[in-house]
Amino acid sequence: MRPIAPPIESAASVRQREQPAGEPVESARRAESAAYDVTTGQSGRVRDWSVESGSAGAPFEFGSAEDVKSAEAASTKTNAAATEAYGASTAAYTAATEAHTEAVAADVAANSAYTEATPADVAPTEAHIAEIPADATPTEVYPVASGPEVAPTDVYPVASRANVVLTEAYSAASRAEVTSTEAYSAATRATVASTQVHTAASPADVAPTEAYVATRADVASTEVYAAATRADVASTQVHTAASPADVAPTEAYAATRADVAPTEAYTVATADVASTDVHASETEQSESPDSSERPRKRSRRGRSAKDEQPTPADRWNAARTPRVETPHTPLLKRPLTKRIGLAVGALAVVGGLVYVADLLLTSGSVPRGTVVAGVDIGGMNPGSADARLRAALESRSTREIPVTIGDMRSTLVPNAAGLDFDWPATWSRIGGQPLNPFTRVLSLLQTHTVPVVSAVDSAALDRQMAALRVHDRPTVEGTVIFQGAKPVAVPPVPGRVLDVDAARKQIVRDWMLGGGLDLPQIAAPMTVRPESVDRAMRDFAVPAVSAPIVFAGKGAEARLDPAQIASILTFIPNGEGGLAPSFKQDIAIGLLAPQLGASEVEPKDAGFSFAAGAAKVVPAVVGDKVNWPKSLEQLPNLIVAQQRTAPAIYEKADPKLTTEAAQGLNITEVMGQFTTGGFSGPSGVNIRTVARKVDGAIIKPGDTFSLNDFTGPRGTAEGYVESGIIDHGRPSTAVGGGISQFATTLYNAAYFAGLEDAGHTEHSYYISRYPAAREATVFDGAIDLRFRNNTPNGIYIETSASDSEITVRLWGVKTVDVESITGEKSKPTEPQTVKLAKGHDCIASEGAPGFTISDTRVISDHRTGREISRHTRTVKYDPIPVVKCE
Numbered sequence: 001m002r003p004i005a006p007p008i009e010s011a012a013s014v015r016q017r018e019q020p021a022g023e024p025v026e027s028a029r030r031a032e033s034a035a036y037d038v039t040t041g042q043s044g045r046v047r048d049w050s051v052e053s054g055s056a057g058a059p060f061e062f063g064s065a066e067d068v069k070s071a072e073a074a075s076t077k078t079n080a081a082a083t084e085a086y087g088a089s090t091a092a093y094t095a096a097t098e099a100h101t102e103a104v105a106a107d108v109a110a111n112s113a114y115t116e117a118t119p120a121d122v123a124p125t126e127a128h129i130a131e132i133p134a135d136a137t138p139t140e141v142y143p144v145a146s147g148p149e150v151a152p153t154d155v156y157p158v159a160s161r162a163n164v165v166l167t168e169a170y171s172a173a174s175r176a177e178v179t180s181t182e183a184y185s186a187a188t189r190a191t192v193a194s195t196q197v198h199t200a201a202s203p204a205d206v207a208p209t210e211a212y213v214a215t216r217a218d219v220a221s222t223e224v225y226a227a228a229t230r231a232d233v234a235s236t237q238v239h240t241a242a243s244p245a246d247v248a249p250t251e252a253y254a255a256t257r258a259d260v261a262p263t264e265a266y267t268v269a270t271a272d273v274a275s276t277d278v279h280a281s282e283t284e285q286s287e288s289p290d291s292s293e294r295p296r297k298r299s300r301r302g303r304s305a306k307d308e309q310p311t312p313a314d315r316w317n318a319a320r321t322p323r324v325e326t327p328h329t330p331l332l333k334r335p336l337t338k339r340i341g342l343a344v345g346a347l348a349v350v351g352g353l354v355y356v357a358d359l360l361l362t363s364g365s366v367p368r369g370t371v372v373a374g375v376d377i378g379g380m381n382p383g384s385a386d387a388r389l390r391a392a393l394e395s396r397s398t399r400e401i402p403v404t405i406g407d408m409r410s411t412l413v414p415n416a417a418g419l420d421f422d423w424p425a426t427w428s429r430i431g432g433q434p435l436n437p438f439t440r441v442l443s444l445l446q447t448h449t450v451p452v453v454s455a456v457d458s459a460a461l462d463r464q465m466a467a468l469r470v471h472d473r474p475t476v477e478g479t480v481i482f483q484g485a486k487p488v489a490v491p492p493v494p495g496r497v498l499d500v501d502a503a504r505k506q507i508v509r510d511w512m513l514g515g516g517l518d519l520p521q522i523a524a525p526m527t528v529r530p531e532s533v534d535r536a537m538r539d540f541a542v543p544a545v546s547a548p549i550v551f552a553g554k555g556a557e558a559r560l561d562p563a564q565i566a567s568i569l570t571f572i573p574n575g576e577g578g579l580a581p582s583f584k585q586d587i588a589i590g591l592l593a594p595q596l597g598a599s600e601v602e603p604k605d606a607g608f609s610f611a612a613g614a615a616k617v618v619p620a621v622v623g624d625k626v627n628w629p630k631s632l633e634q635l636p637n638l639i640v641a642q643q644r645t646a647p648a649i650y651e652k653a654d655p656k657l658t659t660e661a662a663q664g665l666n667i668t669e670v671m672g673q674f675t676t677g678g679f680s681g682p683s684g685v686n687i688r689t690v691a692r693k694v695d696g697a698i699i700k701p702g703d704t705f706s707l708n709d710f711t712g713p714r715g716t717a718e719g720y721v722e723s724g725i726i727d728h729g730r731p732s733t734a735v736g737g738g739i740s741q742f743a744t745t746l747y748n749a750a751y752f753a754g755l756e757d758a759g760h761t762e763h764s765y766y767i768s769r770y771p772a773a774r775e776a777t778v779f780d781g782a783i784d785l786r787f788r789n790n791t792p793n794g795i796y797i798e799t800s801a802s803d804s805e806i807t808v809r810l811w812g813v814k815t816v817d818v819e820s821i822t823g824e825k826s827k828p829t830e831p832q833t834v835k836l837a838k839g840h841d842c843i844a845s846e847g848a849p850g851f852t853i854s855d856t857r858v859i860s861d862h863r864t865g866r867e868i869s870r871h872t873r874t875v876k877y878d879p880i881p882v883v884k885c886e
Helices: 011-018 023-042 065-105 109-116 124-129 138-146 152-159 166-177 182-200 208-215 221-226 236-240 249-254 262-284 289-302 312-320 335-362 382-398 423-430 437-442 458-471 500-513 530-544 562-568 585-599 628-632 659-664 681-694 707-711 739-752
Strands: 370-372 401-405 408-412 419-421 448-450 454-456 479-483 486-490 496-498 517-519 521-523 549-552 557-560 569-573 579-583 607-611 614-618 623-626 645-647 650-653 669-677 704-706 722-727 730-735 756-759 786-788 795-801 805-812 816-822 826-829 833-836 850-861 867-877 882-885
Touching: 335 437, 370 423, 382 419, 382 423, 382 500, 401 458, 408 458, 419 500, 423 448, 454 500, 458 496, 458 500, 479 530, 479 569, 486 530, 500 517, 530 569, 530 579, 557 562, 557 585, 562 569, 562 585, 585 623, 585 628, 607 795, 614 659, 669 739, 681 707, 681 722, 681 739, 681 795, 681 805, 704 707, 739 805, 739 816
Parallel strands: 370 448, 401 517, 549 645, 833 882
Antiparallel strands: 401 408, 419 454, 479 486, 496 521, 549 557, 569 579, 607 614, 623 650, 669 805, 704 786, 722 730, 756 786, 795 805, 816 850, 826 850, 850 867
C-alpha cells in the first residue's frame, strides 16, 4: 500500500498563495476548517484516505447511537458550510484561472507531479487505484483493477470500491492534480470531510458509498457526493458543470475517448474539467467581463512558442466542442430550384400528352421506320404492308440469283433450292407498336431493319449445296511418280473448297435481298506435307529403281528390272502428313509368277475314270506353289537394301477333292443319262464349251447344283459366241445361244436319275428336238436350272460332246428306276403372222401351232420295283408366229 501523494504546487500556485486572498478564498478556508472540526470532533476515528485496490478495505469503527445522531447533525451543519464554500469556490475559480491555465500549459504540471509520485511505468490513475506490477502496460491497468467483464467507464468506480467512495477517489485525484487553485482544494477537502461524516454514520459493515445509499436509498452514488455541498450537490458538480446537465460525474469522466489510453484519458479529462469550470465561472460573472477576459490575455502572454502547440486537452476540447454552422436555405426551398421543378413538371406533362396522343394515332399500324428486305412499311396498316411486301418480294423466290465461289460463277434459284418466305414468322418479328417512349422517339430519326424469316426444305437445300460443291478445287496431294524408271517429285497444290456450313447460313439469310451471293471458301485439307515428298523421293523412290530385284525359286528365279519396279511402286498418304510406299501386288505377281511357273506343281483334285460301266477313283495330286503375297512382303525392305535378292516362298497346295474324299463319295455306277442332237455351227461351239465346264462336277449328298452358279458368266471372254435364240416367239441371235440344249440334256439326266427338281423353266415355244414337257431353258443371270442330290452318296457329272450330239451322265449309286409318261397334245392354238422389213434383224419363219401337254414321272425302287412316287407336270406352249420379211 502507498498513500496518495500530496499535491505538488506549481509556481503559479505559489504566487497565488502569496498574494492576499480575497473574501471568496477566506470563505472556502472557513468551510474547510469547520468541516474538519466537525468531523474530528464527532467521530475522532476517521481513517486515513489511503485505499487498497482490489479489496473491500477494513471496516470503519463506530461509536454509540448518540454519536451517530450527533454525526448526522454535524453533517447537516457541514452541508451548510459546504454550500457556502461552493459559492466561495465559484468566485475563487475566477481568480485562479490564470494559475490553472499556466498549469495546463506547462504540460499539466500537477499530473506530472502525481505521475512522479508513482513508478515510472505506471500511469497516474493506476497509482491511485491499485498497486499494479511495474511492467504492466497502461491499457492492462483498468482490466486488472476491474475485471474483464467491466466496461471502461465502469473501471474507475470499481477500482475505488476498496473503502473509498467514487467521489472520494475523484476528489483525491483532483487534489493531486489541480493544486494551483487554493480555493478549489479547500472546497474539495471540505467535501471529502463531509462525505466521511456520512460514511461514519452508516453501519460498520457497509462500504463508504453503500453507507450513504443505505441512509438515502433513492439517491444514486453520484448524489452521495453532491449531498456534501449546496443542498446535496457536491463540489464535483463543479466538474459536472463542464459536461451536459444530465450526465453524472462519473459519466462526465467516462466521456473521454474510448481509444485514448487510461493515463491520457484521465489527464485530458482533468484539464478539460478545469478549463470548462473556469469558463462556467466566467459565464456566471458575465457582469464582470473584464475579470474573465483578463486571465485569458495574461495566459496567452505567459505562453512560450512551444506552449502555442495544441495540447491533448486542446485537441480533446476541440473534438467535443460542437461546430456552429452558418444556417443555409435547403436546396429544394430555393426559388431557382422551385422554378426549375415547375418547368420540368410542365415538360413532363406535355411529353406525356404527346406520348399518349402518338400512341393512340399509331395504334394498329406497323411501327415507324420498319424496313423488311429493303421494303419500307413503317406506319402502314398491317394489311397494306403485307400486300406491299408480297408484291415486292415473292417474285424473288423464283428468280435466279448470281452466286460467286472464289473465281467460279454459278446461279441459284431459291424455290428450287427449297427456300421460300415464312410470312407468319416474319410478321412475328415485326411485332406491334413499342411502348417505350425512347424507342418511339428514335423511330422518328432512324429505321429498324427486320430480317425476313425463310421457310427451308432441308433436303432440297442439301442437294443445292452438293451441286455447288462441284466448283471445289481439292488439294492436289504431293507424291512421287515415275516416268519410265525415273522418279519425279510432285509437290502439293493447295486447294479451296466451299465452306458448306457458312455458305448455307448465308444463303438462308440473304437470298431474299435480291443481290448476288458471294459464298465463302476455306482451304482444302492437305494430308501430305511438302517436306514429306522430298523425304519419299530421297529415301524410297530413288533407291527403289537403282537395281533389279530378284526372287530365287526352286531351280529358277524371277526378276523385276527398274522399269518393272517403277510400274508396281506407288506412294500413298500415311495419315501423319507423310508418304508410304505401296505396291500393286497383282501386277507384280503377273510379272513374277510366270518366271517360276515351271518350278511349281499344280494341285489336282481326285477324279474318276470310267471303263466297262464302272467308276474308279483317280488319286489327287498335292501342289507345291509359290505364295506370292507372302513373298512380296519382302519388297519394302528390298527396294532400299543393298542386297536385292530374296527367296520365293513355296507352300503346299491341297486339292479341293482329296483321294480320301473321292473314295468316300461311293460313286460306282451310272444313275441316269440323256443325249440330244441336231445342233451345228455356233450352237455347237457354245454347247461344247459349257459341257467342258460342267464335266467332272461333283454334287455332295444334300447339295443343290445350279448351272448358272457353276458356270458363271457366259460371255465372249469365257469362249461363248453369238448363236440363234427365240426372242418373244421370233427367231433371233445372242451370245451363248444353244446352251438351252445342254440345259435340257442335263435336266433329263437328273430326271431319270430320280433327283429332286429344285427349279427349272420350259421354253415358251416348243422345239421339236426336245421332249415335250420335259425340257429346260436358261438365261444368264435370269433363268436357271437347279436340282438337288437327295441320295446318301455323291454324284459325279460326266459330259461328252461331238459335232452334233451332247451326252450327260450322272454317276453315283442307282437306287431307283424312273419312267416318263407323256400325255397327248391338247388345246391347239394357231400362230399369228408377223411382217418385218427385210434386213439382218428379220429371220423368216413358217411358224407352228401352240398346244398343251403333260408329263408324268413315276419313281420305283430299283431293287423291289415298288412305286415310290408319281408326279405330273403340265406345260402350255405358245404358237410360233409366222414371220415374213418384206
